Amino acid sequence: MNISIRPLAYADYARINTIDVATQKQYLGDDAWGKMTESEQQVRLVSRKKDFAWHLACGFCFVAVAESIVSGFIYAYEIPNTHKVYIEYIAVVPSMQKMGIGQKLFAALRVQCRKNHIRSIWSLINTDNTRSLKFHQRAGCVLRPRIEAEYLL
Numbered sequence: 001m002n003i004s005i006r007p008l009a010y011a012d013y014a015r016i017n018t019i020d021v022a023t024q025k026q027y028l029g030d031d032a033w034g035k036m037t038e039s040e041q042q043v044r045l046v047s048r049k050k051d052f053a054w055h056l057a058c059g060f061c062f063v064a065v066a067e068s069i070v071s072g073f074i075y076a077y078e079i080p081n082t083h084k085v086y087i088e089y090i091a092v093v094p095s096m097q098k099m100g101i102g103q104k105l106f107a108a109l110r111v112q113c114r115k116n117h118i119r120s121i122w123s124l125i126n127t128d129n130t131r132s133l134k135f136h137q138r139a140g141c142v143l144r145p146r147i148e149a150e151y152l153l
């Protein structure tokens with residue numbers, strides 16, 4: 001299958017949103033997703049429309065195109081003054097996972113980071129997301145466990 005990677009484009013919004021929702025359902029299960037309110041779902045999605053222009057402009061977001069259809073995306077951005085790029089989310093449509101698309105997206109991000117003198121790429125991964133943990137390890141990331149602290153108001 002012919003898979004190409006290109007920068008995120010204005011016309012990609014609807015497809016990005018579809019893949020975002022599909023991978024959230026895959027992770028949480030259709031039932032759990034269906035029981036959430038719309039605002040709870042919105043909090044989980046990275047493809048909020050109001051943030052799309054910002055992602056378009058930041059220069060570190062890419063899509064994978066397979067047989068003319070956008071099949072995956074990586075949303076990443078530079079953290080100011082750190083020379084670090086943070087992967088906000090990487091997702092491949094469930095029916096096309098395990099075909100190397102995710103690694104191609106990650107490779108494109110690496111190239112862009114090198115061009116921009118970025119020194120590291122980092123990401124936060126839920127410990128129960130074994131597929132993603134394995135994916136990042138295969139991509140060459142060092143995995144370090146952390147404790148998350150949250151103050152609820």
Ligand SMILES: CC(C)(COP(=O)(O)OP(=O)(O)OC[C@H]1O[C@@H](n2cnc3c(N)ncnc32)[C@H](O)[C@@H]1OP(=O)(O)O)[C@@H](O)C(=O)NCCC(=O)NCCS
Nearest residue numbers: 023090091092097098099100101102103125131132135138
């Ligand atoms: C994590 C994710 C992006 C990985 O994308 P992917 O396209 O499935 O990843 P790849 O195909 O590049 O690599 C995954 C596996 O496929 C294998 N693979 C690569 N090319 C292959 C091919 N041509 N044929 C068969 N397998 C292949 C890789 O070796 C790897 O195998 P492994 O399981 O032994 O490590 C994807 O699983 C996903 O969208 N998950 C849901 C969203 C998510 O959790 N995102 C991360 C948030 S932190």
